[in-house]
Amino acid sequence: MFRNQYDTDVTTWSPAGRLFQVEYAMEAVKQGSAAIGLRSKTHVVLACVNKASSELSSHQKKIFKVDDHIGVAIAGLTADGRVLSRYLRNECINYSYTYESSLPVGRLVVQLADKAQVCTQRSWKRPYGVGLLVGGLDESGAHLYYNCPSGNYFEYQAFAIGSRSQAAKTYLERKFEGFMDAREDLIKDALFALRETLQGEKLTSSICTIAIVGVGEAFHILDQETVQALIDEFEIVGEEPPADEAATPDQSSDAEPGPADQGTPSDQGATPMDI
């Protein structure tokens, strides 16, 4: 994308019918570190890469609990994400107070999307530079939504955003039909997808955060030991993704060299983690 004379403010259309500021905001999302979401009929798992900027600092918080039944993972300008999380928490808590019942996820994302849309139509505002993966449970089941700076939102079975998310998406596209209700398998799939975005780097619990919400299970972030134990568990099995009960054919390699721009696929060598 190159600079042009129609990209200075969000209230200027380009002759091709584009709002460049909004598209630039979506670029900010692509530059953020990866966040992944996947769901089964009863659970939603959110996972993200959490790299600290230096050894001395802590990592940025990228997963937020919004309510017992909803959580979000963000990618992009984390400050914008934090502010939006506060808005989401507020909406949920106000609804609970008035109706003593959980806000349906679908309604929350519409409210969030409408809020984002406002910023695309005011000359004194800028679009939020953060993409949100909203995962939650309500009466109609488990849901995963992606909210975009443009004010659009989509429901997904599985999705990934942020840098090198394409690798994760490729993995998820292969696996999503097999997302069983088995919560452990869902977490493992999330970890595998997360590993795809690391491009050969070793996946440890210190650089990732996993959170889950499900039927009878409030949204919570898994603690480091649990995550490391899960990582170790699938490493012992080998590089292959765990054998799904549905016995999906793609057992041989954990990552087909899908997208050309990802460089080294991690199937090179049986145990890249041991390097």
Next chain:
Amino acid sequence: MNLADSTPAMNSLLGSEADSQRTLYPYVTGTSVVGIKYKDGILLAADMGGSYGSTLRYKTVERLKPVGKHSIIGASGEISDFQEIMRYLDELILYDNMWDDGNSLGPKEVHNYLTRVMYNRRNKFNPLWNSLVLGGVKNGQKYLGTVNMIGVHYEDNHVATGFGNHLARPILRDEWHENLTFEEGVKLLEKCMRVLLYRDRSAVNKLQIAKITEAGVTISQPYSLKTFWDFSAFKNPTVGAEGSW
């Protein structure tokens, strides 16, 4: 959800400025509402009287109304405040339907919304002078609750307002059980309403029974209860009372 906050009734914010804007006493009132859970859902009963003080002025007041797909409401107390509550609820349900997303407010949500409305009004010293019964069924779950003008709210297997608490609930405590059939439920409610008719001066002999199940709401046509006044104690009430005539 925020839309209800901007409805006309909220100009009662002026209540603190001039007493002429506050509720001081009720004018046209309805008497008891009785509600029970039964096997398939909820049954509510209320007579159709609107009293103007001690005068039984209006005799075809519908005090039971459906709310959305899953609930029914019964009101006692000031009828005009009930009409206002129905406007709030109709707006609430309208906005709920406008989401058009497969989610809908169930009886629990409506009850809690009403509780918030009633309590907030009470805090402004401008109450909606009603005692409400809210019942419904959603996804197989039965719900029956009540809330009154000061914001006191609770749920139970059987609830009543006003005199119904004193006359009907003791009967229900003895005779209510899970898995009443529809016929048994109606008989039980009629027993309660008959006692109320005998003993409550603001009761009129014209009532409706409302039923709500997973399938939907039905409110019966108005009908009357058979009464018996031939008790010797009524014919000779002062027999045995020294000094009476």
